[in-house]
Amino acid sequence: MSMPGTLERSPPTRLSPAMIYPVLDWFIPTRVRENSELQQRARMFLISHLFGPFLGHTITVYLYLIDPNPNYALWVLATSISLFLGFPFALRWTGWYNTLAVLSVQNLIFAILWGCYHYGGLSSPFLPWLLTVPLLAFFYLGSGGPQRLLVLSLIAFNFAGFYLAYAQTHSFPQHIPLSELSGIGIISTLCAAVYVSIMALYYGNVVASQSELEREVRRHLATARQLQEAKAEAERANKAKSEFLAKMSHELRTPLNAVIGYSEMLLEEAVESGSDDQTADIKRILTAGKHLLILVSSVLDLSKLEAGKMELFPERFELGRLIDDIRASSHEEVEAQANRLLIECPDRRAVLETDMAKLRQAVMNLVNNAAKFTRGGFVAITTRIVGGVVEIEVRDTGIGIRRENLADLFQNFGESKGATASKYGGTGLGLALSQKLCRLMGGDIAVQSELGKGSCFTIRVPVTLRLAQEHAAADDQDSPHADSAEGSSTILVIESDDSATDTLHQILSKAGYHPVVAKTAGEGLELARTSRPGVILLGALVPEEDGWVVLQALKANTTLRSCPVILLTAHQDAGKGRAFGASGHLIKPVDRDQLLRALRSVRTETEHQDLGHTLTNRAAS
Secondary structure, eight states: OOOSSSSOOOOSOOOSSSHHHHHHHHHSSSHHSHHHHHHHHHHHHHHHHHHHHHHHHHHHHHHHOSSSSSOHHHHHHHHHHHHHHHHHHHHHHHHHHHHHHHHHHHHHHHHHHHHHHBGGGGGGGGGGGGHHHHHHHHHHSSSHHHHHHHHHHHHHHHHHHHHHHHHTTSSSSHHHHHGGHHHHHHHHHHHHHHHHHHHHHHHHHHHHHHHHHHHHHHHHHHHHHHHHHHHHHHHHHHHHHHHHHHHHHHHHHHHHHHHHHHHHHHHHHHHTTEEEEEHHHHHHHHHHHHHHHHHHHHHHHHHHHHHHHHOOOOOOEEEHHHHHHHHHHHHHHHHHHHHHHHHHTTTTTTTTEHHHHHOOOHHHHHHHHHHTTTTSSEEEEEEEEEEEEEEEEEEEEEEOOOOGGGGTSSTOOOOOHHHHHHHHHHSHHOOOOOOOOHTTOOOOEEEEETTEEEEEEEEEOOOOOOOOOHHHHHHHHOOOOTOOOOOSEEEEEOOOOOOHHHHHHHHHHTOOOEEEOSSHHHHHHHHHHHHSSSEEEEESSSSSSHHHHHHHHHHHHHHTTTTEEEEEEESSSHHHHHHTTTTTESSSSSOOHHHHHHHHHHHHHHHHHHHHHHHHHHHOO
16 A cells, blocks of 8 residues: 555566666766656666667677678678667766767667668668657657757758768669578567667656656645645634634623622621631632633633734833732732742843733743742742843742653643642643743743752743833823823723622722723713813723724823723733723733722822923923
């Protein structure tokens, strides 16, 4: 049985032309072998020149035996036939295939006409060999117009010379009586027939191989069409999957808004009322909701990465701000297992430019993974800037990783197995997602681990480094709310989901803000004009496009464009939001601490800018 995609060849149980190809190819130069069509012609050329002279010399030997006085006529004929044996070596040494093919045809015509002239004239037994001339010329040179013209010209030229030689005496030399040439006629005809048969067999083998190749090409074309159809179907399925995941991202996060939001509200009330029993139960609900959110986010992000739909949204930020955000978000989980969170960030004021959200997500995954596998130890975060690369090292004193498991560590669902998975939990998505995010940003993750002593994961991501003064000046120049009014405590919430508005209202109220809620685009724009909020939280509206319409309308209004807007969405729309003038972006369900930090950040930035503008105006006056 042949392998798919290969030509099925006959077993070498009988003689075939293909068996002598290695011998023939020894005579063929490399530049001739590079052209498959020319190589086939060269092989036919070599077969005729390696076997033809032996057939031709059967005639010269017969003539020698019956000629009582062999003379120059026989020796010239024998020399001409012997010359054919030198053409294969001349081809190997010079590589002049076309030139040698033309010379070979000329030599053949000369040998035939010389034999006819000296041995029988027009009744010569050599005359049938003339039929082989155009056949061999076609095999050697091809069937193109210039080749046909060249061969016909050679034949005409030689016949003209034959006629001129005859015209001088009007007779042919007679070295052997014509009656004695009948035997050589039979031999000559048989040799010509054998010679033509050899060439025909080879040509038939070439045609059969070409037909087999054509059938194979047709099969490959049919397979290619099937692959193209499968590719188109896969692209349609991938598009449908992406649309499904985009929709499910919103549908899954919406109920989690209620689960996490109301759990946090109930937890605060239970703590204030001193209900310890309820507090423990509500904490379990909240923990389960947050865990489900992490799983949903990881699966959706992995799907987007594998589908090539994830985009980068570079922004400028201080390294210290990123590390502080990670510390605030992860300290509870780290300390839950009696661990200490250690931070070493000597370049806090370094200003980086990369996708902060994705870098934060990658580091958070590593920190949470370290906390999960560490008991009563420490998790250390160390940052370094080497050239144009930021290195963030997450080291722990946990259980460590076996050397044989390191190769599969970053595979999807490959984090933990067997007893480790049952004891510590985990799906294996965090490390895979972190590596893909780092590679998306042009970096990678390295890991070192020793079983029983802990692990060390190092993120290396190329960044653009800027001076802190340059960063502050650029922010002051590019900020969409550089003319903001005084820091109002009013926060306008534009959100159509009831559970989300309830959660946001309670978080903002307890933090000392004055929340105002709008559930439609029109109501939100009206309240923005009348209440003059300090910050606007713009969430999902129905339809979703209304949220972008509101953002564009706010930034188009001369009195409202100075108000900072923080987007609350279920998607990674940071780049789009920045393009429309948003000051911040939070993924729903919104974490309370992240929300309050975002509010403090934009309000502080606005106050600094307002102070700068006031001092500038006073100095000018």
